[in-house]
Amino acid sequence: MNQDKFKHDSSHYERPTQKYRCGRAAVWGKPCEFGPHVSGKCGGTTECRPEKIGDRWQCRRTAIAGGPCDLGPSFDGTCNHSRPPCHPRRSLRSLRGIIAIAAFSVVIATIALMLSLGDGGKARDSIIEAGPLTGGHENFTGTEGCASCHTSHDEDAGDWFLSAFHEQEMTEKCLDCHTFGGDARRTHNSIFASKAITTECTMCHTEHKGENANIQMMSDSQCNHCHETQIDSFSKNHPKFSDNYPHDRRTSIKFDHVSHLTTHFTDQRYSEKAPADCIGCHAVDTADRAVRPGTFEKSCMQCHNQAIQERELVVMRLPEFEENLIDNDAVLSTCGPTIENWEVISENLSDIVEAVEAGDEVELPEYEEEEYESVSLEEASPINSFLLEVLIDDMDSYSEPIQELVLRLAEEGTAPLEDLIGERFNNQGSGRLLSGLSSELVKRIACAWAANLEYEAPAENTAGGWYGDALELRYAPLQHGDPVAKNWINFALHTKNGHLDDTEDYQSVVEEMQQIILDPKEGVGACTKCHAISNTEDGGWQAEWAYQPSNLRPYTYYSHGAHITMLNPEGVNLMDPNNGCRTCHKINEKSAYKDAFEQHDPNIFDSNFFPIDQTTCAQCHGEGQVKQDCQLCHNYHLSPGFDLRTVENEETMD
Amino acid sequence: MNAIVIRYTLMLAAATAGLVALGVYSHLAETSLQRSEFVTGYALFGLILLLAMFNARKKLPMLPLIRSAYWLAAHVVGGIAAIALFFIHTGSIWPTGAYEQALAIVFYLVSLSGIFGYVVQRIYPRRLVQTDLEIIFERIPGELAEIREEAELEIHECTKETGSDTLARHYIETLSWYFRRPRFFLNSAFGGDAGNHWLRNQYRSVDRYLNEVERSYLNRIANLAGMKSKIDVHYACQSVMKGWLLLHLPLAAGLLGLMFWHIIVVNVYAI
Numbered sequence: 001m002n003q004d005k006f007k008h009d010s011s012h013y014e015r016p017t018q019k020y021r022c023g024r025a026a027v028w029g030k031p032c033e034f035g036p037h038v039s040g041k042c043g044g045t046t047e048c049r050p051e052k053i054g055d056r057w058q059c060r061r062t063a064i065a066g067g068p069c070d071l072g073p074s075f076d077g078t079c080n081h082s083r084p085p086c087h088p089r090r091s092l093r094s095l096r097g098i099i100a101i102a103a104f105s106v107v108i109a110t111i112a113l114m115l116s117l118g119d120g121g122k123a124r125d126s127i128i129e130a131g132p133l134t135g136g137h138e139n140f141t142g143t144e145g146c147a148s149c150h151t152s153h154d155e156d157a158g159d160w161f162l163s164a165f166h167e168q169e170m171t172e173k174c175l176d177c178h179t180f181g182g183d184a185r186r187t188h189n190s191i192f193a194s195k196a197i198t199t200e201c202t203m204c205h206t207e208h209k210g211e212n213a214n215i216q217m218m219s220d221s222q223c224n225h226c227h228e229t230q231i232d233s234f235s236k237n238h239p240k241f242s243d244n245y246p247h248d249r250r251t252s253i254k255f256d257h258v259s260h261l262t263t264h265f266t267d268q269r270y271s272e273k274a275p276a277d278c279i280g281c282h283a284v285d286t287a288d289r290a291v292r293p294g295t296f297e298k299s300c301m302q303c304h305n306q307a308i309q310e311r312e313l314v315v316m317r318l319p320e321f322e323e324n325l326i327d328n329d330a331v332l333s334t335c336g337p338t339i340e341n342w343e344v345i346s347e348n349l350s351d352i353v354e355a356v357e358a359g360d361e362v363e364l365p366e367y368e369e370e371e372y373e374s375v376s377l378e379e380a381s382p383i384n385s386f387l388l389e390v391l392i393d394d395m396d397s398y399s400e401p402i403q404e405l406v407l408r409l410a411e412e413g414t415a416p417l418e419d420l421i422g423e424r425f426n427n428q429g430s431g432r433l434l435s436g437l438s439s440e441l442v443k444r445i446a447c448a449w450a451a452n453l454e455y456e457a458p459a460e461n462t463a464g465g466w467y468g469d470a471l472e473l474r475y476a477p478l479q480h481g482d483p484v485a486k487n488w489i490n491f492a493l494h495t496k497n498g499h500l501d502d503t504e505d506y507q508s509v510v511e512e513m514q515q516i517i518l519d520p521k522e523g524v525g526a527c528t529k530c531h532a533i534s535n536t537e538d539g540g541w542q543a544e545w546a547y548q549p550s551n552l553r554p555y556t557y558y559s560h561g562a563h564i565t566m567l568n569p570e571g572v573n574l575m576d577p578n579n580g581c582r583t584c585h586k587i588n589e590k591s592a593y594k595d596a597f598e599q600h601d602p603n604i605f606d607s608n609f610f611p612i613d614q615t616t617c618a619q620c621h622g623e624g625q626v627k628q629d630c631q632l633c634h635n636y637h638l639s640p641g642f643d644l645r646t647v648e649n650e651e652t653m654d
Numbered sequence: 655m656n657a658i659v660i661r662y663t664l665m666l667a668a669a670t671a672g673l674v675a676l677g678v679y680s681h682l683a684e685t686s687l688q689r690s691e692f693v694t695g696y697a698l699f700g701l702i703l704l705l706a707m708f709n710a711r712k713k714l715p716m717l718p719l720i721r722s723a724y725w726l727a728a729h730v731v732g733g734i735a736a737i738a739l740f741f742i743h744t745g746s747i748w749p750t751g752a753y754e755q756a757l758a759i760v761f762y763l764v765s766l767s768g769i770f771g772y773v774v775q776r777i778y779p780r781r782l783v784q785t786d787l788e789i790i791f792e793r794i795p796g797e798l799a800e801i802r803e804e805a806e807l808e809i810h811e812c813t814k815e816t817g818s819d820t821l822a823r824h825y826i827e828t829l830s831w832y833f834r835r836p837r838f839f840l841n842s843a844f845g846g847d848a849g850n851h852w853l854r855n856q857y858r859s860v861d862r863y864l865n866e867v868e869r870s871y872l873n874r875i876a877n878l879a880g881m882k883s884k885i886d887v888h889y890a891c892q893s894v895m896k897g898w899l900l901l902h903l904p905l906a907a908g909l910l911g912l913m914f915w916h917i918i919v920v921n922v923y924a925i
Contacts, residue, residue: 011793014790014792014793016791016792021792022795024795025792025795025796026795028795028798028799028834028835028836029795029799030795030796030799030800030803031795031796092896092897092900095900096899096900096903096904097903099900099903099904100903100904100906100907101907102904103904103905103907103908103911104907104908104910104911106908107907107908107911107912107915108911111911111915126752126753127752127753127915127919128753128919128923129751129752129753130749130750130751130753130754130919130923130924131749131750131751131754132750132751146923150922150923152922152923153923160922161918161922163922164918164921164922165921168923199687202689203687203688204687208750208751209750210750213750219684219685221685222684222685222686222687224685225685225686225687
C-alpha cells in the first residue's frame with residue numbers, strides 16, 4: 001500500500017470522537033469527504049460547498065477530491081455534482097456511551113421498580129436482604145420480616161434513608177428473645193466485669209450468611225485479644241488444669257471405687273453380681289459432660305436391696321410410767337371396756353340382771369384397782385421426746401405429756417402426731433412423714449397403751465410400712481427411695497438448720513432424735529451410708545438424694561459421648577489401668593475418699609481418681625491431630641437461654 | 655529498565671502495600687471483634703470510582719490531568735487491586751444475598767472484561783505489526799472500497815483486452831464476495847490464516863483456464879486480495895481492541911449503580 005496517500009494533504013482528517021460516521025462507509029462503500037453533520041444528517045450530498053466571492057460562486061472541491069471541477073457551481077450557489085444522501089451511523093464511541101448510560105439507568109430503574117412494587121414488601125426485601133438467615137432466626141422473623149431486628153425497616157422513605165446516618169441498636173433486639181445468666185453486654189455475661197468492656201451481639205454474631213451458617217464460631221485469636229494470658233494452642237501453652245480437675249466437689253453418693261473394685265467385686269460372695277466393666281454401672285448411652293451412674297435398681301440393688309427393708313424407724317415407744325395419769329372413763333368411752341371391765345361385769349351379772357328387770361338404776365360395781373404397774377420398762381423414743389420437748393430420762397418430765405398424747409391418739413388417730421410434727425417441721429408437710437399411717441392403727445395401738453397393755457398386732461408385718469409392735473409404732477421402708485424414710489431423714493436434718501430453740505436440755509433432745517434417725521448403723525439412717533449429708537447455702541444440712549452434676553466451670557464444655565465411642569470401654573476389664581475409661585480416669589488407691597464424708601463440706605474431698613492433667617487431653621488434641629481451638633471446650637456465654645416473649649409473640653400473631 | 659516498567663512496578667508496589675495494609679487492618683479488626691467491612695468497603699468504593707474516572711479523563715483531553723499513560727497504568731494496577739480488595743471486603747468468592755450476588759456477578763464481569771481488554775491490547779498490536787501494514791480503523795471501509803474498485807477495474811481491462819470473460823465470471827462468482835467487505839473475522843481475530851488459504855484455492859481453481867495475459871491480470875488481482883487480507887486482519891484485531899469496551903464500560907456503569915444502592919442499604923441496616 002502506498003502510505004503516502006495518508007499524508008495530511010492526501011487524505012482527510014478522521015474524527016472518531018464524533019457521534020456519527022458516514023453511512024456509506026458503514027456499508028463498506030467509499031465515505032464522502034465531509035462526513036455527517038453533528039445532528040446525524042448526511043453531509044455529503046454534494047462534492048463541494050461553493051463559496052461566493054464578490055458576485056460569483058466558486059467551486060471549493062478539495063485537492064484530495066480532484067480540485068475545482070470544470071462545470072462549477074450553479075447560479076444559485078449549489079454544487080452541480082450531487083449524490084444521494086447516506087444514512088449516517090452512530091460511531092463506536094457514541095454507541096458505547098449510550099449503552100453505558102442505558103446500563104446505569106436500567107440498574108437504577110430496576111431498583112426503583114423493586115422498591116415501588118407491593119407484593120408484601122418481598123420485591124423490596126429482595127434488593128435489601130444481604131442473604132438468608134440461619135434456620136432459627138429465619139423461622140421467627142417469618143411474620144415480621146426484617147423489622148424483627150432492623151427497626152428502621154418499616155419507616156417511611158425519608159426516615160429510612162436518614163437512619164443511614166444513625167447507629168442502630170441491634171443488641172436490644174437480640175435480647176427480646178435471648179437471655180443470659182448475667183449482663184448480656186458484659187464480656188462473658190459479667191464475670192469479667194472489672195474489665196468494663198461493653199459488648200454488642202454483632203461483634204461476634206453476624207447474620208445473613210446462609211441457612212446453615214455457623215454464626216457462633218470464633219477464632220482463637222479473637223479469644224486471645226481480650227484474655228491477658230495469651231494461649232497459642234491448647235497443646236502448647238494452655239494453663240494447667242485445676243488441682244482436682246475434673247472433680248470440683250465430692251460425689252453425692254458415697255461410692256468408694258477403690259474398695260468396690262479391689263475388695264467387694266473380688267469377694268467370691270459378690271463377684272458374680274459385680275459389673276464386668278465401667279459401663280456396667282455408668283450410663284454411657286446418655287453420656288454428655290457427665291457419665292451419670294446407673295440407677296440404684298440397675299447398679300446397686302443386687303447387693304444392697306435387702307438391707308434397706310430391714311432398716312426400721314421407731315417413731316413412738318411407750319415409756320415406763322410411775323403412775324397412770326390417763327382417765328379410765330375416757331379410755332372406756334373411746335376404746336370400749338377392757339378385760340378388767342368385763343371380769344367385774346361377769347362376776348356381778350345376776351345383780352345387774354335383777355336390777356334391770358326391776359327397773360332399778362344399774363350401778364356397776366367398781367373393781368378393785370390393783371396397784372399401777374407400768375407395762376413398759378422402756379425409755380421413750382427420742383422422736384417422742386423431741387416432738388413433745390421432754391427429756392427421755394426424766395419421768396416427771398415426760399409422764400404427763402406422753403400419756404396425754406396417748407389418750408389423744410386413741411381419740412383422734414394420727415391427727416395429734418401430725419400437729420406435733422407440723423410444729424417442729426414448720427408445717428413443711430407433716431403428712432409426708434406419716435404417709436400411709438392409718439388412724440385406725442394408731443387408735444388401736446394407743447388404746448392398748450392407754451389401758452397399760454402391750455399392743456398385739458393381728459398378724460406379723462412382712463410387707464413393710466407402718467405397724468405396731470407391743471410398745472412401739474414402727475415404720476419399715478418398702479424399698480430404695482422410700483419417701484417416708486427420706487422425709488424422716490430430711491426432718492432430722494431440718495432441725496440442724498437452726499429453726500428450733502437452742503437451750504442446752506433441748507439441744508440434747510434434738511441430738512438424740514437426730515442420732516436415732518441418722519445413725520447409719522441402725523434404722524433408716526442407713527440411707528446416709530450412701531447418700532452424703534452436705535452443707536447447704538443457708539448453713540444447714542441436706543441429704544444428697546440425687547446425683548449431683550458439677551455446676552462449676554459454666555464456661556467449659558466437655559462431651560464424654562465422642563470419647564467413649566473412641567475408647568470403646570465395653571468389655572474392658574475393670575482392673576485394666578490403661579484402656580477404656582481408665583485411659584483418662586486413673587484410680588488413686590491411696591485416696592482418703594471416705595474421710596471426706598466425715599464432715600459436711602462437699603468442697604473438701606479426696607477423689608477416688610487422680611486429677612486429669614492437661615497433657616492427657618493433649619495426647620490427642622495437639623498440632624496435626626484432633627482440633628484444639630478454644631471453642632471446642634469453652635463457651636462464651638453464661639447460661640444462654642430464651643425469653644418466653646418469643647413464644648408469646650407467636651401466640652399474639654396467631 | 656524502561657519508563658513503562660518503572661511506572662507499572664511502582665504502582666504495583668503501591669497497590670500491594672495498600673492491600674497489605676488493608677489486609678492486616680481487616681485481620682486485626684476481626685481479631686479485636688470489630689467490623690472491618692466498612693473500611694474495606696469504602697476503600698473498594700473509592701478505588702472503583704478512581705478506575706471509573708479514567709473514562710472521564712479520556713473525555714477531557716484538553717485538561718492537564720496527568721498523562722493518559724499514567725492513568726492507564728493506574729487503571730490496570732488499580733483494577734487488579736480492586737479484585738484483591740473485593741475478596742478482602744467480602745471474605746468469600748460468592749456472597750449469600752441475591753443482591754450481593756448480582757453485585758458480585760457484575761463485578762466479576764467488569765474485572766474479566768477488563769483483563770480481557772488488557773490482554774488484547776498487549777497481544778494484538780504485535781500481530782498488527784506482523785502484517786507490515788498500518789491503517790487507521792476508521793479508514794478501513796474507504797480503503798476496502800478503493801481495493802474493490804481497483805480489482806473490478808482490472809477485470810474490466812482484462813475482459814476488454816482478451817475478449818474472454820473467464821476471469822470476469824470467476825470474479826463475479828467468488829472474489830466479489832470477498833472484496834465486498836471484511837471477511838473471516840473470527841479466524842483473523844484468533845490469529846488464523848483462513849483468508850489467504852481461501853484465496854489460494856480460488857487462485858488455483860481458475861489459474862488452469864487462463865492464458866498468459868489473463869494470468870497477469872489474475873496476479874494483480876491476487877496482490878490486491880493479499881492487501882485486502884491484511885486489512886481484514888487489521889479490521890478484526892482493531893474491532894476487538896475497540897469492541898471490548900462495549901462490554902466493559904456498560905458493565906462498569908451498571909456496577910456503579912449497584913454499588914451506590916449497596917452502600918445506602920449497608921449504612922441503613924448494618925451500622
